[in-house]
Amino acid sequence: NAGVTQTPKFQVLKTGQSMTLQCAQDMNHEYMSWYRQDPGMGLRLIHYSVGAGITDQGEVPNGYNVSRSTTEDFPLRLLSAAPSQTSVYFCASSPLIPGSHNSPLHFGNGTRLTVT
Amino acid sequence: GENVEQHPSTLSVQEGDSAVIKCTYSDSASNYFPWYKQELGKRPQLIIDIRSNVGEKKDQRIAVTLNKTAKHFSLHITETQPEDSAVYFCAAWGFMIKAAGNKLTFGGGTRVLVKP
Numbered sequence: 001n002a003g004v005t006q007t008p009k010f011q012v013l014k015t016g017q018s019m020t021l022q023c024a025q026d027m028n029h030e031y032m033s034w035y036r037q038d039p040g041m042g043l044r045l046i047h048y049s050v051g052a053g054i055t056d057q058g059e060v061p062n063g064y065n066v067s068r069s070t071t072e073d074f075p076l077r078l079l080s081a082a083p084s085q086t087s088v089y090f091c092a093s094s095p096l097i098p099g100s101h102n103s104p105l106h107f108g109n110g111t112r113l114t115v116t
Numbered sequence: 117g118e119n120v121e122q123h124p125s126t127l128s129v130q131e132g133d134s135a136v137i138k139c140t141y142s143d144s145a146s147n148y149f150p151w152y153k154q155e156l157g158k159r160p161q162l163i164i165d166i167r168s169n170v171g172e173k174k175d176q177r178i179a180v181t182l183n184k185t186a187k188h189f190s191l192h193i194t195e196t197q198p199e200d201s202a203v204y205f206c207a208a209w210g211f212m213i214k215a216a217g218n219k220l221t222f223g224g225g226t227r228v229l230v231k232p
Binding site: 033041043045048056059090107109 | 117150159160161205219221223225
């Protein structure tokens with residue numbers, strides 16, 4: 001199993017550009033989520049999904065869209081990049097709905113995004 | 117929503133001493149509390165977790181305690197070694213009323229430095 005795969009590893013955008021961060025998992029996990037981590041800071045939840053076709057907002061959803069058309073993929077779209085979105089983005093998945101079966105979150109290796 | 121506070125933000129200990137990190141949470145419905153370790157430039161990785169029906173759990177030099185009444189939980193690292201130097205995050209699963217699911221909320225992190 002590859003686990004949770006994020007692409008790209010690095011990305012530089014200009015203000016106003018849009019792009020999609022890709023996240024795929026091959027573990028048949030129902031739960032997937034996106035976090036951002038600013039330098040020296042904690043992890044803040046952007047969006048999450050408990051299964052195909054179901055998504056919900058986290059703490060900091062503004063400026064980002066997600067969709068979950070398959071169990072495996074959970075892309076994160078930046079609609080119009082801003083310097084405040086410069087951060088490291090982590091995708092994470094879990095085999096079951098967290099809380100009901102207490103399954104640990106598996107993280108991808110992250111995407112380092114810089115918006116100039 | 118759930119709010120997780122973590123203290124201290126930085127912790128410097130001498131090799132061989134113990135390190136203690138404390139977290140409090142706000143949502144009394146939370147029932148799962150994982151701890152993650154993040155080394156520089158790497159993704160967070162689960163090191164230990166505890167469920168709400170357990171008061172303490174140990175794994176070699178690491179232990180976690182939970183006080184549901186007071187809504188706080190702690191990570192204890194004994195006989196610290198230089199390789200324990202990292203950022204540690206606590207987290208809590210916060211339940212939401214709507215069926216979309218619930219989400220994992222992280223504390224702000226503790227940077228631990230073990231001095232040889």
